[in-house]
Amino acid sequence: MTPAITVSGLVKTFGPARALDGLDLTVNTGEVHGFLGPNGAGKSTTIRILLGLVRATSGTVRLLGGDPWADAVALHRRLAYVPGDVELWPNLTGGEVIDVLGRLRGGIDERRKRELIERFELDPRKKARTYSKGNRQKVALVSALAADVELLILDEPTSGLDPLMEAVFQQVVAEVKAAGRTVLLSSHILAQVETLADRITIVRDGRAVESGTLARLRHLTRTTIAAETASPVTGLDRLPGVHRARAGAGSVSFSVDAEHLDAAVRHLTTFGIRSLVSHPPTLEELMLRHYETEEAAA
Amino acid sequence: MTATSSRPRDGGGPLTGTGAMVRLALRRDRLRLPIWVLVVVALVPRFYYAATSAVVPTPQALADATRLIRASFMRVLAGPFFGAEAVTTQKYFLAAYWVEFLLAAALMNILLVTRHTRAEEQSGRAELVRAAVVGRPAQLTAALVVAAAGNAVLALLAAVAAGAIGFTAGGALLFGASLAAAGMVFAAVAAVTAQLTEHPRGATGLAGAVLFVAWLLRGAGSLQAEQGGPLFWLSPIGWSQQTRVLAGDRWWPLGLSVLLAALLVAAAYALAGRRDLGAALVAARPGTACAPVWLRSPLALALRLRRAAIVSWAAAFLAVGLVLGGMTGAMSVTDLPIFAGADFGRAWLGLMVFTGSLYTGVHAVLSVLRLRAEEVRGLAGPVLAGPTSRRAWFGSSLLASALAVVALLTVYGVALGAGAALSTGDGRLVAEVAWASLRRVPEVLVLLAVPAALLGLAPRAAGAAAWAVLGCSGFVAVLGAYLRLPGPLVNASVLSHLPWHPLEAAAPVATVVLLGLAAALTGLGLYGLRRRDLSTG
Numbered sequence: 001m002t003p004a005i006t007v008s009g010l011v012k013t014f015g016p017a018r019a020l021d022g023l024d025l026t027v028n029t030g031e032v033h034g035f036l037g038p039n040g041a042g043k044s045t046t047i048r049i050l051l052g053l054v055r056a057t058s059g060t061v062r063l064l065g066g067d068p069w070a071d072a073v074a075l076h077r078r079l080a081y082v083p084g085d086v087e088l089w090p091n092l093t094g095g096e097v098i099d100v101l102g103r104l105r106g107g108i109d110e111r112r113k114r115e116l117i118e119r120f121e122l123d124p125r126k127k128a129r130t131y132s133k134g135n136r137q138k139v140a141l142v143s144a145l146a147a148d149v150e151l152l153i154l155d156e157p158t159s160g161l162d163p164l165m166e167a168v169f170q171q172v173v174a175e176v177k178a179a180g181r182t183v184l185l186s187s188h189i190l191a192q193v194e195t196l197a198d199r200i201t202i203v204r205d206g207r208a209v210e211s212g213t214l215a216r217l218r219h220l221t222r223t224t225i226a227a228e229t230a231s232p233v234t235g236l237d238r239l240p241g242v243h244r245a246r247a248g249a250g251s252v253s254f255s256v257d258a259e260h261l262d263a264a265v266r267h268l269t270t271f272g273i274r275s276l277v278s279h280p281p282t283l284e285e286l287m288l289r290h291y292e293t294e295e296a297a298a
Numbered sequence: 299m300t301a302t303s304s305r306p307r308d309g310g311g312p313l314t315g316t317g318a319m320v321r322l323a324l325r326r327d328r329l330r331l332p333i334w335v336l337v338v339v340a341l342v343p344r345f346y347y348a349a350t351s352a353v354v355p356t357p358q359a360l361a362d363a364t365r366l367i368r369a370s371f372m373r374v375l376a377g378p379f380f381g382a383e384a385v386t387t388q389k390y391f392l393a394a395y396w397v398e399f400l401l402a403a404a405l406m407n408i409l410l411v412t413r414h415t416r417a418e419e420q421s422g423r424a425e426l427v428r429a430a431v432v433g434r435p436a437q438l439t440a441a442l443v444v445a446a447a448g449n450a451v452l453a454l455l456a457a458v459a460a461g462a463i464g465f466t467a468g469g470a471l472l473f474g475a476s477l478a479a480a481g482m483v484f485a486a487v488a489a490v491t492a493q494l495t496e497h498p499r500g501a502t503g504l505a506g507a508v509l510f511v512a513w514l515l516r517g518a519g520s521l522q523a524e525q526g527g528p529l530f531w532l533s534p535i536g537w538s539q540q541t542r543v544l545a546g547d548r549w550w551p552l553g554l555s556v557l558l559a560a561l562l563v564a565a566a567y568a569l570a571g572r573r574d575l576g577a578a579l580v581a582a583r584p585g586t587a588c589a590p591v592w593l594r595s596p597l598a599l600a601l602r603l604r605r606a607a608i609v610s611w612a613a614a615f616l617a618v619g620l621v622l623g624g625m626t627g628a629m630s631v632t633d634l635p636i637f638a639g640a641d642f643g644r645a646w647l648g649l650m651v652f653t654g655s656l657y658t659g660v661h662a663v664l665s666v667l668r669l670r671a672e673e674v675r676g677l678a679g680p681v682l683a684g685p686t687s688r689r690a691w692f693g694s695s696l697l698a699s700a701l702a703v704v705a706l707l708t709v710y711g712v713a714l715g716a717g718a719a720l721s722t723g724d725g726r727l728v729a730e731v732a733w734a735s736l737r738r739v740p741e742v743l744v745l746l747a748v749p750a751a752l753l754g755l756a757p758r759a760a761g762a763a764a765w766a767v768l769g770c771s772g773f774v775a776v777l778g779a780y781l782r783l784p785g786p787l788v789n790a791s792v793l794s795h796l797p798w799h800p801l802e803a804a805a806p807v808a809t810v811v812l813l814g815l816a817a818a819l820t821g822l823g824l825y826g827l828r829r830r831d832l833s834t835g
């Protein structure tokens with residue numbers, strides 16, 4: 001099957017500012033793809049190009065088999081979008097806005113809309129002017145998730161939602177995925193992406209620095225170990241692949257490259273392990289590692 | 299939502315979604331647009347009544363009025379005058395007030411189109427809309443369709459009103475059409491300016507500048523020849539007047555309006571189809587990384603936030619002042635009854651000084667209403683959460699607005715005086731006109747204090763009420779005498795108390811009273827602001 005989204009060598013400049021600098025991204029059909037990166041990395045810019053709102057300076061972009069700029073209208077029939085900062089018409093009610101946006105997309109599934117309004121605990125009769133930030137976000141979410149589309153493009157869609165609503169969102173996206181739809185989910189909330197995403201792409205400074213399944217990315221990276229031992233641990237620094245070792249009286253923590261994990265744990269056993277916690281790298285660590293490598297290279 | 303559900307047809311035409319956008323715009327403007335149209339239409343009989351009371355009684359009065367209207371002074375303001383051979387009250391009505399109707403129609407269209415195009419982009423709502431099945435130019439198209447519909451209704455109702463005041467059927471229709479044509483040209487102008495700047499206010503300002511130039515060219519052309527000289531034909535407002543309603547009704551000049559509107563719309567589409575959503579013609583340049591040292595007090599912040607507005611207004615005032623002042627020399631001295639014995643150039647300058655004060659009032663209201671926007675959009679929160687009190691925030695913002703008022707009136711007065719001095723060779727005019735302009739500070743301060751009071755007492759209504767006060771005060775002050783409005787009503791206008799002429803007239807009592815009123819209103823606003831809840835975004 002052809003991928004839902006293929007982007008290669010994407011460049012976007014705003015006057016002198018270079019927002020995207022040769023970005024590559026592939027989103028396969030039917031997957032939830034996490035799109036991660038620090039502030040200003042270029043996530044929203046990429047998404048705005050995918051939506052045909054902004055024109056690429058150079059590079060190729062294919063979305064659902066079409067050109068997002070030239071075929072914008074036809075493509076938008078098959079996708080729905082939620083931005084991270086939702087602005088609504090102040091003198092329309094939330095319910096009106098959901099309908100307007102739904103109709104603009106070509107009609108809305110009434111039953112699904114009512115169900116989502118209930119699940120997100122939204123009062124659709126309030127004027128948009130009086131909604132809190134989270135409630136504005138819910139309006140856009142309901143309208144997008146109620147749409148019968150192949151692709152959902154979500155740009156930090158849960159910014160401002162409380163943890164309960166965040167959980168509802170996770171459920172709904174899981175259902176969407178089960179229904180075979182494709183989701184591009186940009187986020188800072190790493191836990192959200194970890195549970196939902198099949199694959200992720202990490203962007204930084206307008207380039208993709210990593211892409212693949214979480215398992216594969218973790219394999220490439222370090223495991224963090226914290227242990228308590230009977231006698232103080234020595235000689236860790238001399239082991240290959242061990243980083244950031246910190247030893248206290250009877251406790252030690254360090255991170256270790258995947259291929260040296262075995263040797264490191266063996267070394268520990270010689271000091272009498274009392275407890276051992278190991279956790280795979282979080283996405284924060286994935287990102288941090290990239291900063292470190294780049295800083296080291298610079 | 300009253301619109302029925304409609305599934306756009308398949309295919310991806312660029313205009314897909316226009317129908318839905320039109321319905322959305324009508325829903326959003328269900329009060330605003332009818333009010334605009336009805337107010338403009340209602341002024342037809344109102345002005346006619348004024349015209350009858352001005353000229354009807356005797357043939358002598360009619361002859362006097364004709365002389366008045368043919369004077370260069372009036373020609374600049376309202377000209378030209380067609381059909382002077384056989385004056386009727388209907389013709390007098392057109393000669394005196396047609397331009398006002400054309401300006402109102404143009405303004406209605408500029409505000410409407412900007413509101414549904416650039417303002418939507420800047421707010422971020424257009425992003426949600428454009429990500430749906432909506433073609434790139436659909437929002438622009440919808441704005442123009444709504445403008446066209448509004449203009450059509452305006453034309454019809456204005457024609458009915460004109461018929462009711464004794465226009466021939468053909469003349470009444472042509473009068474309505476002339477308003478719609480001017481409206482459509484400026485809808486198209488706004489469609490272009492909306493593509494050029496990032497902020498809706500900039501787009502409105504640019505379109506307003508075009509409108510002013512059109513008004514000016516029409517005035518200058520009227521000076522060139524009674525029926526309109528070559529400059530006149532450069533003005534879209536002038537084309538509407540060249541239909542010569544009731545003086546040989548001709549439709550063809552409206553063809554020029556249609557042509558220009560079509561060209562401008564085509565230009566707007568070309569620009570809109572090419573650019574990024576939310577982008578201006580030129581990309582924003584990076585600014586400084588640190589705040590300058592002087593930016594450390596609430597007052598400094600208030601001035602910094604208003605800097606761009608103050609500078610662009612000052613530039614516009616400088617240009618406008620020079621041009622209007624430069625016309626002084628061309629004002630011939632005639633036997634106008636209302637200015638009998640007066641120095642005609644100075645009478646013109648007095649009126650222009652007053653006009654400057656009215657526009658400075660517009661700036662003042664915008665500047666104060668900014669506070670409301672800051673509050674609602676959550677920009678005031680971080681400032682007020684710090685050690686800045688509400689009084690300091692409110693007071694220093696108002697002080698910044700007041701300083702801007704003084705600066706603008708100074709710039710305008712000096713420019714107007716310099717223009718007048720250049721055209722008449724009388725150098726004393728610079729100081730004289732500048733001083734006359736500065737003397738109007740108190741009334742503008744009251745205009746500034748009105749929204750300030752409302753901000754404290756009735757924040758939700760502040761915008762509408764402040765514009766209503768400004769509009770009505772200006773209207774009554776300018777036209778009260780012509781319209782024979784009752785004395786108490788005229789006196790209720792903030793702008794009726796400082797004399798316009800002679801230029802050197804001082805009014806110490808009124809000055810003190812107005813300053814006191816401004817202070818009291820400001821105090822009231824602060825009182826309200828300290829007691830009410832702040833609105834959040």
Ligand SMILES: Nc1ncnc2c1ncn2[C@@H]1O[C@H](COP(=O)(O)OP(=O)(O)OP(=O)(O)O)[C@@H](O)[C@H]1O
Nearest residue numbers: 014017018019037038039040041042043044045046
């Ligand atoms: N219209 C614009 N003009 C100039 N620069 C822009 C514009 N839009 C985005 N940028 C710049 O492009 C870069 C990428 O911005 P973008 O909004 O895509 O980041 P992001 O990854 O979405 O960040 P965040 O996580 O904070 O939302 C930033 O440096 C930003 O300043």
Ligand SMILES: [Mg+2]
Nearest residue numbers: 043044045084
């Ligand atoms: Mg973003």
